[in-house]
Amino acid sequence: MWYNRKSTIFSIAGAFLVAMALAHFVAFFVYLGLANTQNRLVTSNQYLFMWINLVGFILDIQALYVVSTYKATSRILNWTMLWIAYSIIMIIFAIFMIGGYGYQHDVPASIWSVTWIIPALIAIIYTFKARSGYCVSRMMGIDEYRPHLADSSLRSMFYGFMQSVFPPLFWILNFVIAFCLILQALWLASDHRRFPAPGVTSVVKANNNKSSYNMHFWCFNADKTKDKSVENPTFLLFTDFCEPSTSMVGTAQALGRMGYTACVIDRPGYGWSEPGYWPQKPDDVVDGIESGLSKQNIKGPYVLVGYGQGGVWSQLFVQRHADKVAGVALLDTYPNTEILENFAYNKTDAMKNLQGLSTWPKDGSDDPPPLVDPSAEHKKSASLTAWRAFSPLAFVRSKNQDWDGYKPNEYLSVHKAMVGNNYYYQACYFEYDGTGTKIYNEMFMSMKSATKSILAFQHWPLRWPAFPVGMSGTKTVGSVNTTINGNSATDSHIPLLLIISETSVDSNCKAQGITDDDDCKDWQALAWFRYRQQQMYYQTLTNNVLLLLCSGKIDEDPYPCSPGFVWKRPEWVAIQLVGRFIGTDAIPKPSESPSSSVTATETSTQTETKTPTSTFTPTDGQTWATTQTVVFTTTVDGVPKVVIATDIQTRTLGDATPNTMQ
Structure with missing residues (x-):
């Protein structure tokens, strides 16, 4: 009972x-x-x-x-x-x-x-x-x-x-x-x-200056920025989507050991930065970064180093503050990863959206078309929503514990803590939904017609602006001399370094562990489009550009170079940055920098020239481009790499002399 x-x-x-x-x-x-x-x-x-x-x-x-x-x-x-x-x-x-x-x-x-x-x-x-x-x-x-x-x-x-x-x-x-x-x-x-905050925080504004939050800047060898006599640029490192500052601390640390100032930035909600306010325009985030640097007396000029999605933030920073930028490095960066994948997989919705995007804006007031397959976007957004809801439960920490090859090892525990706290998935979700493709949209406003013409001639679906010119005459940054005339799509004083990982563009399915035929076709299509994307960047962003293929095995990373090379081989990345933007003479010798496992001795081994053909027929007054690509296979201390140099000429029907852009 x-x-x-x-x-x-x-x-x-x-x-x-x-x-x-x-x-x-x-x-x-x-x-x-x-x-x-x-x-x-x-x-x-x-x-x-x-x-x-x-x-x-x-x-x-x-x-x-x-x-x-x-x-x-x-x-x-x-x-x-x-x-x-x-x-x-x-x-x-x-x-x-x-x-x-x-x-x-x-x-x-x-x-x-x-x-x-x-x-x-x-x-x-x-x-x-x-x-x-x-x-x-x-x-x-x-x-x-x-x-x-x-x-x-x-x-x-x-x-x-x-x-x-x-x-x-x-x-x-x-x-x-x-x-x-x-x-x-x-x-x-x-x-x-x-793990208290290792760097400094600055109060930055949001919501039209109605609100504020603290942004974290983790700098190495920063004291020299107070010395106005020092002319070397400051390296600013922008992390990939869903990654805190700890994912690039190895590169920043290596640059600091070489004697240069390097700062890695935590965007809102990541690492030790406080949550920001949303909806927040990407321009506001970039301006907040610039104002925070000024408040902390972290002086320019800056070399922007963008890893993955961080490279898109770097490009937006260039458009907003070109006068403070001495160079840009894009490491496995694509203007919008989802658009690129949808286009490579030939998805119908994505193709239609891109067709509309290629003609936008029509009158300056139309909203851009959707940039990705809405169903795929919803699926990813829903996944991030679920993970942010479960983030206060400890088992979520196990989802982000696979960081094989992470360097430097002394920061691995810090890194795992930063991707396992209660804020991590909140930041991922809001950066995806709150900025995400909006970064790509906002860069459209700065696009030059000449850049658009080159990309359209190449039948390339994605669009982006070239780096701003900002000045005329001759500009010297580090060891790089650039002559500016201000007339072409890529006449910029800002030098560029592109680095792509070999596994991201390797179409060998067996090497990727892919056995299914359909999956193999998808991967091969994506690998080809990733490679072509870097060529398009090469031809349109600036007239002073170097493209490197991260390949081979080195002491730091005894495996084929993968998209995680930024945190697997930070010393190698630091050496490439210094060699490109400061000069090879500035790279310490092995005796001066025992922790460095790579030197900068380079020898050319072979040259191959490829000239694309096209049946394009211009109309009177229409601008088009011709290209000639030279691929150098070189060796750096026994490690192969590829340098691709492209001569681009623009012509307008009726002109007798082409305008050489590089």
């Missing part, structure tokens, strides 16, 4: 538990709504509060069950000991949560965790009394109760569920969620203690 005390909610304990259950229930949905609708990048706590309130709600219901319904018996109820043990564990979990988030000065998270203790204590009190074999209602002093016999199959199923299924099912559910929450709390507390 079961006893269901209908007056339980009118008792002090029952009424209190009902009120707490309602509060936790409402708070759960309030925080979920805030996390999905607000304009500030989610500060982790909304999702954290959501999970804490879910655990609290389940605890309230469990305690209410213990107080209101129990099976009468005349013997000792050993089963109640499991309730007592479970409740004690939840109290211990609550103490860990309070301590872990309290150590991080997250007072609201600690206060919400206190609400776990109250229902757990009530459950302990009443289950302990029930061990004596008395009906719980008598212990509560509630005289009015109603006995229920299992007089129907539905009622029998309900009582059976409450007796046999409800307790263990919700014990396990709540235990798992709470256990993941406390592990994350303790990990974050440990990270907070071990």
